[in-house]
Amino acid sequence: MELHDVWFVLIAVLWIGYFFLEGFDFGVGVLTRLLARDRAEKRVLINTIGPVWDGNEVWLLTAGGATFAAFPEWYATLFSGFYLPLLVILVCLIVRGVAFEYRAKRPEEHWQRNWETAIFWTSLIPAFLWGVAFGNIVRGVKIDAEFEYVGTVWDLLNPYALLGGLVTLSLFTFHGTVFTALKTVGEIRARARKLALRVGLVTAVLALVFLLWTQADRGDGTSLVAMAVAVAALVAALAANQAGREGWSFALSGVTIVAAVAMLFLTLFPNVMPSTLDADWSLTVTNASSSPYTLKIMTWLAVIATPLVMLYQGWTYWVFRKRIGTQHIADPVH
Template sequence: MTVDLPTVWFVAIAVLWTGYFVLEGFDFGVGMLLPVLGRGRDADRRVVINAIGPVWDGNEVWLITAVGAMFAAFPAWYAATLSGFYLPVLLIIVALIGRGVAFEYRGKVDDPRWRARWDAAIVFGSAVPAFAWGLVFANIVRGVELGPDGVVRSGLLDLLHPYALVGGLATLALFVLHGAVFLALKTDGPVRRRARTAARATAPVAAAALFAFLMWTQADHGSGTTAVLAAGAVGALLIGTAMVARRREGWAFVATAVAVAATTAVLFVALFPAVLPSLLDPAFDLTVANAASRPYTLTILSWIGVVFLPLVVLYQSWSYWVFRRRVTREHVS
């Protein structure tokens, strides 16, 4: 039996991006909620930061792996995407670097103004990627002005299409809700109570933005499969909101994670078999077939993935298990 390796690697990359958005999504949400849930006392802000402290950098491994897989398995897709979306990707990289530095340097000086500046970097470094990733992937699904030479001719204003902006707002709101639910699950005391309140307040906005984005996607790029996935995403989001109201944070977090995963799946299913559609001429589309590496390269990559990917998943699962306890003021005092 012949295995269609390009399709296998398209699915693998979709799974890697899904893992990244599910895990880093709550990181972004926590960062954006820092001034809201940590107001009044620095101890509460430290509780918020410590809730993701042991795992945030591990979550970014999924991004590195996803981008690396794109580079190795679909070099034409990688080249066109990173060059065509140069400014949004650059902003994401700068934001992620600033956020990482802020986590490390915030507590180095015992000065409220020093901490406030780094807190602002955390908020900025979380909000920019949360919005920009939605913008980028919405544009990937919608298509860009891609020529026969594989060069993207779309400018920044072209990328700010209303559909892409709605996509960015949807991921921004969804990640805020995901982060609020995570903090309700991971913390206790005042931060936990504020996180529940934030989740209830954010849920209607996230549900409306996600519904609008998925319905637009379904109307322009959808199929029967994407319709099922979109319904599952919105339904999971509503279930998560109900679970927060009933103080079932564990199930609420599972539900928001499912919503993020289903939304990502909608985008990749809507995209397939293209990897980057052309708005100029469908003949210029980059597809799973014409953008893939040679079969020998994909075969080697497959063996590497079979060996090392389970090890990464096991290690990260172990780290989540080790740091599973709730964080409270007593842990940071």
């Protein structure tokens, strides 16, 4: 296996890690409107992800940096062609981080309500747009002989990509719902389990259609296995949720995300961005990669840094592993 193939796999792993971790805190952000009934319950939801949401975004930064260094042509075409949706995602992530920090800084109800609204929308919009973006990457876009995107933003809003957006939004919301059931106690935990069933059924329908469409369009035997794992894990997550096994349900919803994203990268390889104008104009792991020397240096850095990041994040989740409920929410002091 060549180093550019290795880095394609590593970038896929980084995106899988990002969607697994950021997926549930996007979902929790959406639940601040769908599940929480009062301010105390909203604080419970926010506190479940408070210690970890910013660490989860490290995976996005690393995935973007790795793409820039390992596949500069892919990075340039992707960020120029998808400029508007990626800018919207960036703005949402900035506002979302500010909302988490500023929400409790003042006691006025309208102040807190406005920041809670911001958390909801800046969780929902990226959860949808990431699916749209990856749907277009897998489906292919208008790339010319100079490896430049020559389509418009409206070309990105095609039925396949929009369905992909609905899948990521519903899947992340389901992932966040089972995470909420895992991390809370009392009435909010019971309601989260009931909501997980409804959201999970919608997710199952959308995901099955999307994955079958992907498999029929450009899949092979390996991607078919990944699709089967994703579907089976989602069904098992629903069953575990109904049985009150929140830990298993969360783990299995995570397996669903891992297998579904892996399927997308399996159907993409060896391309990194297919061209719908001419297959010879597609960006591949070969023509989009950096020099072998650059990839070699990056590989050594990854070998050193990756275990450290994973150990740190694992320690963070261990420290903040306990369940919380409204009884643990103290009155704010200003």
